[in-house]
Amino acid sequence: MVSALLSIGQISKRTGVSISAIRYYETEGLVKPSRNAGGQRRFRRSDIRRLSFVLIAQQLGFSIGQIRQQIRTLPDERTPTQRDWAKISRRFRRELDERIAGLTIMRDRLDGCIGCGCLSLRNCALYNAQDRASAKGPGPRYLMGDLPS
Amino acid sequence: MVSALLSIGQISKRTGVSISAIRYYETEGLVKPSRNAGGQRRFRRSDIRRLSFVLIAQQLGFSIGQIRQQIRTLPDERTPTQRDWAKISRRFRRELDERIAGLTIMRDRLDGCIGCGCLSLRNCALYNAQDRASAKGPGPRYLMGDLPS
């Protein structure tokens, strides 16, 4: 019988996410299925979208933690609307834009390096890439400080 | 005294790569320092460039294995020339180009999705993203087959 709620097996088949991964996502707070009398998970249809979102976000390179941040902005009780998802899509778009811009900068710098073959010398522009790529954390700050004699 | 060869501590300071990471990279075949009489590692100056290369490649998202593939093309005995590095830079440039192109496709698809808010519906273009993003492996192929009623 086809009920309004889905078992874990059914939602796994519909989303392509493995059963074990879905259980893991629950521990990570990415989905919050209810339980039936026997303790089995029951998913809403809107969870299909949630899980597809997780899949897409991962392909875009987001970590579980980052995805959780985004998903938290969804309403917990009512089924998310298109507007709810659209807001998230826009955030993603901005992220992608930044990522593309970053890679483009990298590529252009690399172009400058092809001629000189420097890649590791103190005057190579790629050295500064760290400023952009890993803004947080200490990282190798002293890369530039030491002149090879 | 400043010799032609560098200790692990010296090369760590010059490259910003931690000592433990350098040792790890040796086990992974990314650097091959010689040893002095007492068994301590001695690095050539050109290893500074090698390690910087590893750092840069990782920022570009390459795995240790992929980096090893690239580094293998360097001469083992003579110090790599600018031409040797330039060849690698060009391969990187191609990779970056592909990566940028892929993300741009993603972004354009996402644009199409913002309007409809679909993101997980069977007609969402992002579903096909998997074709490009994970060409290898089975993956969730049946994502599209099942119409939510």
Place this chain on the structure above:
DNA sequence: CCTTGACCTAAAGTAAGGTTGAGGTATTAG
């Protein structure tokens, strides 16, 4: 009623890319 298949939990295992710690040796400054 009984079997089969789907489901449950908790714990351990996996791979990548390292870091940390213990116990011991080398090198170098004074």
Place this chain on the structure above:
DNA sequence: CTAATACCTCAACCTTACTTTAGGTCAAGG
């Protein structure tokens, strides 16, 4: 010469994102 660093190896541990295994329960068909 001696103490303080720096270095050595090996093994264990860490994080992320899961999968696998073991041992047991639930649900549906015949």
